[in-house]
Amino acid sequence: MLSDWLYVGIFLVIATFLPFVAITLAGILGPKKPNRLKSTIYECGIETVGETWVQFRAQYYIFALVFVVFDVETVLLYPWAVAYNQLGLFAVAEAVLFVLILFAALVYAWRKGALRWF
């Protein structure tokens, strides 16, 4: 049956519900005296200029990109890792080839300077 997932689902709901209750409770207990100055955006004491818009560098995207590629490839390796004890040397060699391709991706990203923060 689905009882594993049911338990995980119940747990997720409860894990969301408990902090929600605590936050609501604290909201009831705490004072509520809003004023204009209090709710201004905090920027070290200066008034904020313009909208909250900063041009992010594309470097952030590149990191996310490399991360996605590695994540997807590694997750594909997990069934292989589970089956590892039943596999022969040849099957392991194929997985090593897979990891080598991953390594080539890392080397490429490194050589192209995609992993440089500045």
Added chain:
Amino acid sequence: MGFIQFLIDPVTFIARWLQMLLAGWGVPAGWTQFILFVLGAGALGTGALMFTIALIWFERKLIGRFQDRFGPNRVGPWGIFQPFADMGKIFTKEYITPDGADPVPFYLAPILVVMSVVSLWAVIPFTLTVVGVELNVGVLYIIGIGGIGELAIIFAGWGSNNKYAMLAAFRALAQLISYEVPMVIALLVPVMFAGKMGLNDIARAQDIWYIVLCPLAALIFFITSTAENGRTPFDLLEADSELVAGFNIEYSGLRFGFYYVADFLHAFTIGLLFAILFLGGWRGPFVEQVPVLGVFYLFAKAGIVYFIGNWMRASLPRFRIDQMMDINWKILTPTALVLVMLTAVVDKLIASELLYLQAAVLFVLNVVLLVVIGKVIDWYWAHRPRPKVVATPRPVARYERSSAQSHPGAGQ
């Protein structure tokens, strides 16, 4: 008889008793299971959050001793009621919602952050009979739940309508996603040895602790999970002594406090996960006969890891962000990839009947790999590209040799 049964395995005993009680009331079996699930999950979640209170006191005391201070010592004996006083304060603080905040993500973020940590406790085997759920994809569950914590950080940054929060959220996100890569790769190694992905199965399979079979994977897991937690030396996503704060700058009251609740609880949860994956979890002498001992073993092992994490937190300065990214992408990730390949091949080449020989070979392999990588890093550090020196440094002030050195303070 019943009392002894209760003593050696309390949770199973209570569960069975409740089951009988509900069956006696005429509740159908399906609903009984459902009610037990809800009760168990509620108890575990609440327990995790209550445990945080103890952790806050313990960590403050510990860091105090590391830094040659007393830590909290005013409220109650050894200051043990300090967290309750803090709780009372933080519960009665005002919530401030910044102008132009996006309400749903702004309110959801602290809840999600706590949820992403508490949810990890669902799959942790506390002893061989007490486990929330024996999910057969436990390792991936840990990684996937970590993703929810990342989303919470985006929500906090976006919802606050603050430039600093936004920037900090994106830096934090870059750090978290980067450190997820070597973690995912390194976790392949214990899964490979155990042939299972469930955490309880991995604990059960450790006749030899996996820290002996793959110390390097354990090291990588420890470093990356410290970085995922955002603790020193990787705490620059919220460098509270240098920047204003991180993505949580606009939060106040308990909403702000929840980021710290999540942080403290995550630090200990890392200890638990490390103990389960690499230190044998609940395994120890007599645990088969008396399952409740497993809880003590697990928490003792987790406590050691937690202590080392705090030791690091108290001793090390923080990295710069480019150094941090370099450590991840140029040291940890290649190391993890090489480790997975070498372990896979070498473990297949040795006959697996000779268990101790295999362990010894793998241990030596890991140590050799560690030394080689250390040498490579040393070599690279000696030959790293450095900016060209165009002028010799000239001191701004220069003391006179004769007076300053022979009679310090007498030159006036």
Added chain:
Amino acid sequence: MTIMQIIFLITASVTLFAALMVVSTRKMMHAAMWLILVLFGVTITFALLETRFFAIVQLVIYIGAIAILIIFAVMLTRRSMNADVPQVNRNWWLVMVSSLALFVGLVTVMSVWEGFFVTARTAPPGGENLVQLGTALVDPNGFVLPFEVASLVLLAAMVGAIYVAAERKEK
């Protein structure tokens, strides 16, 4: 109505509502957030389909990686469109009508097929057998070719994407 049916109906309606919001909301960031809700709903649907591995893979890959990639892209291209102007084409109603027609057509076509109303499951109850899947992925008579090609595809995608997206120094 069993409890599973109730869970499915709630999940499906929330997911479909979120999907409608993804395609209709004006702010791109909100669309991305609704997309995360859709992906989570699909995760629950996978779990209802008795698959352990792919439900969690959906969580790891889609929510943990692809959604974050999309959010980065949304943030990078935020200035491109004012949220006040219409977000859809001029002939959006035509597209809507044809989408609806496609949906009705698909359901009609499927409902004449007798397999449509199957309720008995053939999947193993404990989820898919990961050992079998892992063995098949590296088995030369199995799926080793798609397995290796998948890694090459991702390598190629990464090479291309880095080439395209990298900031040129000379400009």
Added chain:
Amino acid sequence: MIPLSWFLTFSAALFCIGLFGVLARKNAVAILMGLELMLNAVNINLLAFWCYLYGKDLSALVFVAIVFVAAAAETAVGLALIISAYRARNTAVADELNLLKG
């Protein structure tokens, strides 16, 4: 138990919503989001057929894995193209991205 028809109808609805998003939205990132919806619908379909009809067959699962890979690759390259075009033209509206027209 849940009949197969529910899952198939659900995935058909999700697919059609995604199709609407792909064809009707102006913003290129939104078009990619519509594509994600369609791919998810496809995955639900595959897993539903696996679960109800071909529980012993592994090819459905491998297919789903390949769809994940394809989705990741497609998103990565697509978003990279959009970002690059945005940097050149300062727009992410699909109709205005006619760089290849010369």
